[in-house]
Amino acid sequence: MFPYTHSLSPFLLEFSQGIGLRWYGISYIAAFIFAAFIIKWKVKDLESSLKVKEVSDFVYFVAFGILIGGRLGYCIFYAPHLFLEWHSSFPFWGILELHKGGMASHGGMLGVIAACYLYARKKQLPFLHLVDLAALSAGIGLFFGRLANFINGELYGRVCVEACAFGVRFPQELYRWLQEMPSKLRALAPLVETMSAKNIGVPGEVINAEIWNSWITQLLSHSSSAQYHVNLWIHKIILLAERSNPMVVDGLKVLSVRYPSQIFQAFLEGFLVFVVCFFIWQKPRPLGFITGCFGLCYSIARIIGEAYRMPDLSIGFQWLGLTRGQWLSIAFIILSMYFLLFSMRSKEKTL
Structure with a gap:
């Protein structure tokens, strides 16, 4: 069974090529539903100023914060060129091309903080208490998001030994x-x-190994024509792999065997962080304390998980051999320590 060649479709239901119900979208829906249940349970358990009937409204606010913050965070931290990309077709601006993917969890967290602040002002509620509620449920959302990353075959891991008991070949590596x-x-x-x-190849193109190798030779000389043809074939290969075509899946054994880092991160950043925050909040804590604990635990888990994950293709490794995600997590550790120190020194009531 292992090494396993990734052959999962990003669609639960695909109505036509490229259009359908994606697992990534389902992961967001599942995250918001679970967050609502967790927050409602905690609101009932505490003497919370947030009423149970207000939870759905609050989760909607947080959801928009995640989507806006996650997208802007991706554009700022990983793909700033999208701010300057304009196209003649809808949605015209690179930042709005959500169908092409690109969300940053660190940006999403900043979006949540902003959403909690706005909701607190609107409803005259304690800002730090709202952030604590959002932080408690965030781990479950991250868990579903990382599972969707694995299903999509994106954000894959670094190369591991061929005999690795859980190694995976990811077709996206072809890019x-x-x-x-x-x-x-x-x-x-x-x-x-x-x-x-x-x-079953690219429509209208009949090629053999000799033609393919000549394209690769031209590609090494930066031929745009060769790159166009090769890119079409790579896209077709990945598409057939996602449809579990046995011939293509077998032919992709030439790929590197890699760690399924998305699964590692789902457990570390998602499930484990949620469990830790859940048990910490079994007794009253100062306002903002859970937020600090979440940020600290998440950042440490992210730094560990990134040690098994390939850095973004357009960025690569940075100073001291760390990834962009690891450096952002180090910054978040500092921010989280501020939340912890502020909450422990605060005279606001505990919940």
Whole structure:
């Protein structure tokens, strides 16, 4: 069974090519539903100034904060070029191209803090108490989000040994080959030749191993024409892998065996952080204390999880060999320590 070649579809239901009900969207819906249940339970358990009937309204606010903050965070921290990208087709601006993916958990957390602040002002409620409630439920949302990352085959792990008991080959790695190591694409020659012969390749293109290898040679000389054709075939290979085509899945054994870092992060950043925060809040805590605990636990878990994850293709490793996510987590540790110190020194009541 292992190493396993990833062949999961990003769609629960696909109505036409590229359009349908995505697991990533379902993960957000599941996260918000579970968050509402957790917050309602905690509100009933505490002498909370947030009423049970207000929880749904509060979760809607937080949801918008996550979506806006997550997207803007991704654009600021990982893809600032999107601010300057404009297209002639809808939605016109690169920042609004949510269908192409791109969310940052650190940005989402900042969005949650902003949403809690606005809701607190609107309803005249304690800001730190609202952030604590959101922080308690955040781990479950991160858990579902990382599982969706795995289903999508994105944000995959670093290379592990071939004999790794849980190693995975991710077809999305082909895009990394195209950008960083195009010569490795020669290993796909037998697969694309067979696909072409069986008429399941790129429509209108009949190729063999010789043509494929000539494209790779041209690609090494930065030929835009060769890159266009190779990109079409890579997209087709990944599409067929997502549909569990046995011939394509077998042909992708040339890929590197990698850690399923998304699963590691789902457990560390999501489930484990939630459990820790849940048990910490079994007795009254100062306002803001749970937020600080969540931020500290999440940041440590993220730093550990990122040690198994490949950095973003457009960014790579940074100073001291750390990833952008690890450096952002270090900044969040400082912010979390501020929340903890502020809450312990605060004279506001405990909940």
